[in-house]
Amino acid sequence: MDETTEPEHLNPLQRYGRDVKKVRLARNLTQKQLGRAAGYSESYVSRVEAGVLLPRPSDKFAEGLDLAFGTGGLFYDLLRRIDEGDHPSWFVPYLAMEQKASRILDFSTSLVKGLLQTEDYARAVYRNAYPHAEKEVIDAKTAARIHRRKVFDREKPPLFWGILHEACLRTEVGGPEVMAGQLEHLLAAAESPQIDLQILPFSAGAPTANGMMPFTLLTFDGSPTVLYAEGPQGGKLHDSAKTVTAHVDIYDRLRAHALCPVNSLALIKSHLKEYRNEP
Secondary structure, eight states: OOTTOOOSOOOHHHHHHHHHHHHHHHTTOOHHHHHHHHTSOHHHHHHHHHTOOSSOOOHHHHHHHHHHHTOTTHHHHHHHHHHHHTSOGGGHHHHHHHTTOSEEEEEESSSOOGGGOOHHHHHHHHHHHSTTSOHHHHHHHHHHHHHGGGGGGSSSOOEEEEEEETHHHHSOSSOHHHHHHHHHHHHHHTTSTTEEEEEEOGGGOOOSTTTTOOEEEEEETTEEEEEEEEETTEEEEEOOHHHHHHHHHHHHHHHHHSOOHHHHHHHHHHHHHHHTTOO
């Protein structure tokens, strides 16, 4: 196989790497020269072209490619499409809003919010949801979900307030070891000044009118709050003032019924001990 021959079946990262390689060769650049122009090492370029850089090439690298190639944002946009392509189409509009939100208020009912999932937990979720999918598909979806954490790396990251029903701690995803890692991650996340967590215990009953349907409220500087609500056919964004206000009230009621942050962390630690089989 010569340098320009590619296999027919490529995953999104491999296709991206193929395109980088094609343009690099067309510009008569070596990997070392491209790396220098983009501000990265030769080995970084090599891994990108091979499609093995996980979770995916950085935004800064894509911007460096466009500068080096003179492609006017093409490779940056292709990277965005990789992210979008590994999420269901109905979820893509939410992703765009999540990236701009100043506050994220979330109620999770049985699974930990995607933004707070560990890689092993996310992979187990996708493996259960797509039992017949190839490993590469599961890996790509997992990488896209973990990449969402980048929202907390912004210069002004959003404030995240999460209310997790105790079922999130009890629903065993991926086995005890994966769950232990996930609860450890929640405890570590709660140490961030940007993140507040509360647990709604089983003993609180069902204090809301919408039962146990998860939802997220996104607030923005200078723009109205929007609601993202999930249902059997997927999720949907709502900007109706009446609908949003009703869910703001529900969220306030959930906070009132949930354990305080200190007691919430204590409950997480208690469940963590169970998964570790500690006395």
